[in-house]
Amino acid sequence: MVDVHLSGVFPRSEKLIDATRAAVRGKLPEAELDTVLRQDIKSLVGLQEEANLDSLVDGQLNWQDLFRPFSQLLTGIDPESLTRWFDNNTFYRKPIIVDKVSLKSNDLGQYFRSDLLPKASHKKAILPGPFTFAQLSENRAYLSFSDLVNDLARAVQRIVAALQERGYEYFQFNEPSLCAPGRTQPELEIAKHAYETCAHGIGGTSIIQIYFGDASQVIETLLDYPVDSIGIDFYATSVDSLKEYDFNKVLGCGCIDGRNSLLESPMELKTFVSRARDTLEPVDIYLTPNCDLDFLPETVAEKKVRLLGETKMLVT
Amino acid sequence: MKGKLFPAQEIGSLPKAPWLLDYLRGKDAGQSGLDHLSKWSKVSEFENESETRTILAEPKNAAKQARLRELASIFAIRYLESAGLDYVYDGEENRIEMYEHPVRNSDGFEFYGHVRSFDSRYYRKAACVSKVAFRQAYHLDEFLLTKQHAKRPVKVPITGPYTIAEWSFNEYYQKQRTADYADFRKLKFEAKRDFVLDVAKQIIQPNLKALVDAGAEWIQVDEPALTTKPDEVPFFVDAYNECTAGISSKLSVHICFSDYRLLYPHILDLKNCSQLALEFANRDDEKRSAYDQLKLLNEFGDKREVGLGVADVHVDDIESPKLIKDRIEYASKILGDPARIYVNPDCGLRTRSWDVAYAKLTNIVKGAELARRSLS
Numbered sequence: 001m002v003d004v005h006l007s008g009v010f011p012r013s014e015k016l017i018d019a020t021r022a023a024v025r026g027k028l029p030e031a032e033l034d035t036v037l038r039q040d041i042k043s044l045v046g047l048q049e050e051a052n053l054d055s056l057v058d059g060q061l062n063w064q065d066l067f068r069p070f071s072q073l074l075t076g077i078d079p080e081s082l083t084r085w086f087d088n089n090t091f092y093r094k095p096i097i098v099d100k101v102s103l104k105s106n107d108l109g110q111y112f113r114s115d116l117l118p119k120a121s122h123k124k125a126i127l128p129g130p131f132t133f134a135q136l137s138e139n140r141a142y143l144s145f146s147d148l149v150n151d152l153a154r155a156v157q158r159i160v161a162a163l164q165e166r167g168y169e170y171f172q173f174n175e176p177s178l179c180a181p182g183r184t185q186p187e188l189e190i191a192k193h194a195y196e197t198c199a200h201g202i203g204g205t206s207i208i209q210i211y212f213g214d215a216s217q218v219i220e221t222l223l224d225y226p227v228d229s230i231g232i233d234f235y236a237t238s239v240d241s242l243k244e245y246d247f248n249k250v251l252g253c254g255c256i257d258g259r260n261s262l263l264e265s266p267m268e269l270k271t272f273v274s275r276a277r278d279t280l281e282p283v284d285i286y287l288t289p290n291c292d293l294d295f296l297p298e299t300v301a302e303k304k305v306r307l308l309g310e311t312k313m314l315v316t
Numbered sequence: 317m318k319g320k321l322f323p324a325q326e327i328g329s330l331p332k333a334p335w336l337l338d339y340l341r342g343k344d345a346g347q348s349g350l351d352h353l354s355k356w357s358k359v360s361e362f363e364n365e366s367e368t369r370t371i372l373a374e375p376k377n378a379a380k381q382a383r384l385r386e387l388a389s390i391f392a393i394r395y396l397e398s399a400g401l402d403y404v405y406d407g408e409e410n411r412i413e414m415y416e417h418p419v420r421n422s423d424g425f426e427f428y429g430h431v432r433s434f435d436s437r438y439y440r441k442a443a444c445v446s447k448v449a450f451r452q453a454y455h456l457d458e459f460l461l462t463k464q465h466a467k468r469p470v471k472v473p474i475t476g477p478y479t480i481a482e483w484s485f486n487e488y489y490q491k492q493r494t495a496d497y498a499d500f501r502k503l504k505f506e507a508k509r510d511f512v513l514d515v516a517k518q519i520i521q522p523n524l525k526a527l528v529d530a531g532a533e534w535i536q537v538d539e540p541a542l543t544t545k546p547d548e549v550p551f552f553v554d555a556y557n558e559c560t561a562g563i564s565s566k567l568s569v570h571i572c573f574s575d576y577r578l579l580y581p582h583i584l585d586l587k588n589c590s591q592l593a594l595e596f597a598n599r600d601d602e603k604r605s606a607y608d609q610l611k612l613l614n615e616f617g618d619k620r621e622v623g624l625g626v627a628d629v630h631v632d633d634i635e636s637p638k639l640i641k642d643r644i645e646y647a648s649k650i651l652g653d654p655a656r657i658y659v660n661p662d663c664g665l666r667t668r669s670w671d672v673a674y675a676k677l678t679n680i681v682k683g684a685e686l687a688r689r690s691l692s
Contacts, residue, residue: 014429020436064435082434084573087545089483091434235500255500261428261443261485268497275498296485297429297441 002285002315003054004308007172007209007231008126008258008292010059011301016040037062041116047302051309055124055170058113065092066128066174069111074155076101076141086176086212088295095137101151103158114166123168129175129208130156130198131191136177146190153194160202169204178222179213188221195225207231207252211291216241223248233290243279251282254290256308261300263307270314287311321654321691322644322684323402325471325623327570327593328664330407330673335372336388339381345372356670360398362391385410389458390465399674400681403471406462414475414538415483416440417454422519424448425484443485444511448518453526460530471534472527477516477559478552482541486511509551516555524563534566536593543574549582560588568593568623572663576609580616593623595662598630604646611650622651625662626683627676632668634675640683645690654691659684
C-alpha cells in the first residue's frame with residue numbers, strides 16, 4: 001500500500017457555512033459557531049480515519065484564507081484588499097506588511113486544532129510557505145524582499161517548533177508562487193535560504209507543496225532544498241517534463257484534482273501513479289490531492305477523500 | 317446616436333429593487349422599500365408607480381409576481397434613461413446573477429453545493445455532467461420587454477461561453493477524453509477546449525440567434541473570466557467566432573479586472589466584434605496610468621471601438637465630471653480617434669446603492685458632455 005495524505009483546506013459543511021455567515025453578521029455567538037466548527041472537524045477526522053489516511057489534518061475550517069490567521073499570530077501584518085487567488089474564481093485578502101514580522105503569539109490552538117485530533121494520530125500541519133507569503137503580500141516595511149522572506153521564515157520556524165511540541169509530525173509548506181510563471185533563479189535561491197531556516201531541525205517530515213503551476217520550470221532547484229518531500233500538482237505538470245531530474249526526495253503525487261468535481265477512477269490513478277514512480281524514481285511516493293479541496297462542495301470533497309483511501313488499497 | 321462623441325452605455329447589472337426582493341422572499345414591502353419606490357419613481361418618471369404599489373399591497377400570487385418582475389425591469393430602464401445613458405437595458409433585474417441564470421436555464425449542468433469565493437462568501441458552482449444543450453432563450457422575454465418600453469437604444473448583455481465554462485466544473489468533457497489520462501494536464505486542457513466550444517455552439521449561439529431574430533441590434537458578450545487562465549484565451553476566440561458567425565447585429569465584448577496584455581494578439585482574431593468594453597477606473601491614479609493599457613490596441617493595430625470604464629464600481633466615492641472628462645481626453649489622445657470611445661462604468665453597479673450608482677452614472681454623462689464641449 002502507498003501512503004495517502006490530505007494537502008490543504010477542506011470545505012466547510014453547509015451547516016458551518018450558515019453558522020459562519022451568521023456569526024459574521026453578529027447573529028450567532030462565537031461559542032455556538034465553535035460548537036458547529038468542532039462538529040465539522042470531528043466529522044472530517046472520522047472521514048480520514050475511515051479512509052485510512054496516513055496523517056490527520058483539522059481541515060483549517062476557520063481559516064478565511066491561507067494567510068489570515070497570521071495577521072493575528074504575527075506582528076506587522078494587516079489583511080487588506082481582495083485579490084485573485086492564482087487562476088481561480090476565489091480571492092484572498094492581500095497581507096499588507098506594515099512593520100517587522102515576528103511571532104506575536106504562541107497561542108496557536110485557535111488555528112491548529114490538535115485538541116480535536118486523536119492523541120495517537122500522526123498529525124499534519126499545513127502552513128503558508130515564506131516565499132509565497134512574501135510574494136503575495138504588499139511590502140510596505142522592508143527594504144528588501146529577501147529580508148521579508150527571511151523574517152517570515154523565522155516566524156514560521158517558531159510556529160513549527162511550537163506545533164512539534166503539540167505532537168505534529170508532518171509539516172507542509174504551501175508554495176504555489178514557487179512554480180508561478182516567470183520565477184527567477186535569484187528568487188528560488190531566496191526561497192532556498194528561507195527553508196534553511198524554517199525547515200531546520202524539524203523532527204518530523206517537511207514538505208513543500210507546489211501547485212497551480214508547472215513544476216518543471218523550477219524542480220531542478222527545488223530538489224536541492226533542505227526538505228524531505230516535494231508535492232507536485234500533476235494537473236499543472238506533466239510527468240514526462242520531470243523525467244530528466246534525479247528525484248532525490250519523497251514525491252507527493254498530486255493526482256486527485258481539488259479543482260474539479262469529476263471523481264477520478266481508482267484504476268486510472270493506479271496506472272498514473274505507477275507511471276510517475278517508474279518515470280521519476282523518487283525516494284518514495286505518497287498520494288495526495290493536487291491542492292486544497294476547498295474549491296469543491298463538501299459532499300464532493302468527502303468523496304475524493306474516500307477515493308484516496310480506495311486508491312491506497314490498489315497501489316502497491 | 318450616430319455622430320455623437322462619447323455615448324454613454326450601461327455595462328451590466330444594477331442592484332435588485334428592494335421592494336422586488338421583499339416580494340420574492342415572501343415578505344411585505346417595508347417602509348424603506350416603499351420609500352425607494354417613491355423616490356426613484358419621481359426621479360426617473362417611472363410611469364407605473366401606482367400599479368407597483370397596488371401589487372405590493374395586495375395578497376401575493378404568481379401572476380402578480382410575474383407582473384412585479386416586469387415592473388422592476390421597466391423601473392430600471394427608466395432609471396438608466398433618466399441618468400442620461402444613450403444605450404440602456406433593464407439592469408438585469410430578473411436574472412439570478414450572470415452565471416447561475418444561464419446555467420440554470422440550460423441543460424447539462426448540475427449543482428452540488430456551495431464553494432467559497434472569499435472569507436465566508438460562497439457561490440453555487442455547477443458541474444457539467446452531460447453534453448450541454450439549449451433549453452430556452454433565457455434572455456428573450458426580458459429583451460422583448462426592454463425593447464417594448466425603452467425610449468433609448470438597447471444593448472443586451474449575455475454571459476459568454478468561456479466564463480460559463482471557467483466557472484463550472486468540467487466532468488462530462490473530461491470523461492470523453494479517456495485517451496489522455498496518462499497526462500492529466502493535457503487532459504484537463506483539451507477537455508476545457510471542448511467544453512468552451514460546446515457552450516458556444518449549443519447554448520450561446522441559439523440564444524444570440526433568438527435575440528437577433530427578436531430585433532436585438534446590439535449584444536454585449538460578458539467575459540469577466542477571460543484572462544483567468546492565459547493559455548486558454550484562444551479557446552474563447554474560437555468559441556466566440558463559432559457562436560457569432562452569421563450574427564448580423566452589432567456585437568461587443570466586455571472584459572474586466574484582467575490583465576489586457578494577455579488578450580493579445582489572440583483577440584485580434586475575433587471576427588465579429590466591434591467594441592471591447594474594458595475596466596480601467598478601478599486601477600487609475602493621478603497620472604491616468606490605468607489608461608496607458610490602451611496603448612496595447614495601438615501596438616497591435618486594433619482599431620475597434622472601446623467601451624471606456626471611467627467609474628469604479630467597487631467604491632462609493634463619486635467620480636467628478638471633471639475627472640471623467642480627464643479620463644476620456646487621456647484615452648482619446650492615446651487612441652487618436654475620439655469617435656471610437658464609448659463611456660461606461662467599469663462593470664455592473666449591482667454592489668453599489670441606488671444612490672451611488674445613479675450619481676456615478678449621471679457624472680459619467682456629464683463628464684462625456686464636458687469632453688465633447690472641450691473638443692468642439
